[in-house]
Amino acid sequence: MDSKDLRQVFGRFATGITVITTRTPEGEQYGVTINSFTSVSLEPPLVSFALQRSSPMGEHIRRSGGYAVNILSADQQELSNHFASDKHRQPFMDWPLLNGPASQPLLSGCLAVLECRLWQEYDGGDHVLLLAEVLDCQAFEGQPLLYYRSRYATL
Template sequence: MSEGATHSRTADADAIDGRLFRDVLGNFPTSVVAITTTDTEEWPHGMVVGTFTSVSLEPPLVSFLADRSSTTLRTIRAAGRFCANALAGNQERLSRRLATGQARERFADTTWQPSPLGNPVLDGIVAWVDCAVEQVVEIGDHLLVVGRVRDLRVESLKTPLLFFRGGYGDYMSSAGQLLDSLVGWHEIGR
């Protein structure tokens, strides 16, 4: 690619339409993770993110992005801790409630246990990672929250909930489908 072509593409990047940006990035599947904490009265708070990722092995660090206006983020920053809960494929309703519900109603009919740091570990999830806030970095219209892992555990072998092309689904391993077809399970019930 010529130097002029690189400059032209860089200049055009500043003019990217927001809807096009969302539509194209919607083709990248993301995990659905509930980020939870409690306030000074031990009331649970939570939000859903599709940006949870590992950052470092030594020291063990993870991160997520949150909108600057998030009230849950303010509570996480005040508490100095959070728990990342990997939601299971059958927890779409919980995900929607945590993403859009009123703060005091997000945990209605939701059972949870306190993590070692006191954060909510939701029942029925795939896994959880309990963290102390290590750093918060301003990036665009979001804040990057980096957490130092204090404890973590796999809770079940359920398939995780995913978000893809504007909708929810769960992960089904193509290897599992291949094994099923080799064993002949796909023929049962036909």
Template sequence: MTVIAGPHAPVDPDAFRALLRRQATTVTVVTAAGQPPVGFTATSFTSVSLRPPLVSFCLDRSSSSWPTVAGAEHVAVHLLGADQRDIAQTFATSGIDRFTAHTGWRYGPYDVPLLDEPIAWLLCRVTQRVPAGDHAIVLAEPLAGSHGDGAPLLYHMGGYAALHSEPERG
């Protein structure tokens, strides 16, 4: 085991990143209406509450998507399937028009872009933005959604991965 900090010192950011690379996370693309619309790949998506239903994702406030998300009333969160690595990569690439590079989408309610064929999606109303270091935690209330079948795309150790077996249900 590698120790990354003493008991009273903050963790070095590079060591922190190395530690968190060991956590496998689902890959989502978050989209918001704008001129042009914005979208980005996120691995920080999670459910927060059932009563009321709330979800969250985090976004770097220096991101090119932040100004639009900072003022957006609605966003869509798309859970990508194991066969959608190309979509994850497109929406993770800086300096491109992501909606021209990826043509499989349409405008949904509130003009929020909806990607074609994710394994699940949620259309959400943004309820709160909480500053957290260099990021913001965006809390959102799901208004609509849909899901299909398929294994999720995962992010682990700096790359994309997929499940090779069905999870045990307990």
């Protein structure tokens, strides 16, 4: 099986878009765009996402002990592009931030935000699966930003 063919098949599955953010003990803030976010369990409240093994974001999350999931709204495509680029992983100056109860940076204008504590990591081939316990969450009104066939979409 060719990885290009597999990528095409995976692209047929529409997903929501999230930006995972974290704040290190030194106060540095980082973010990365992810479309592999999923809910795992209600009791205990668990979520997960897959991160490229080579991404420095994994180490930032480990140092922080947790992360925030920012579920993007339909008008946040520019924000998604910003955090999808390696060179923009740290700069937050263009994006308004809120401080969540668990001290993770939350992006304003999202459909929903969750603050999480890192629970476990699992090998996922060229990715690592990061499982976390949800400590706090908030939902807001709006339409989601979606990703389908390598393009942004909306409802």
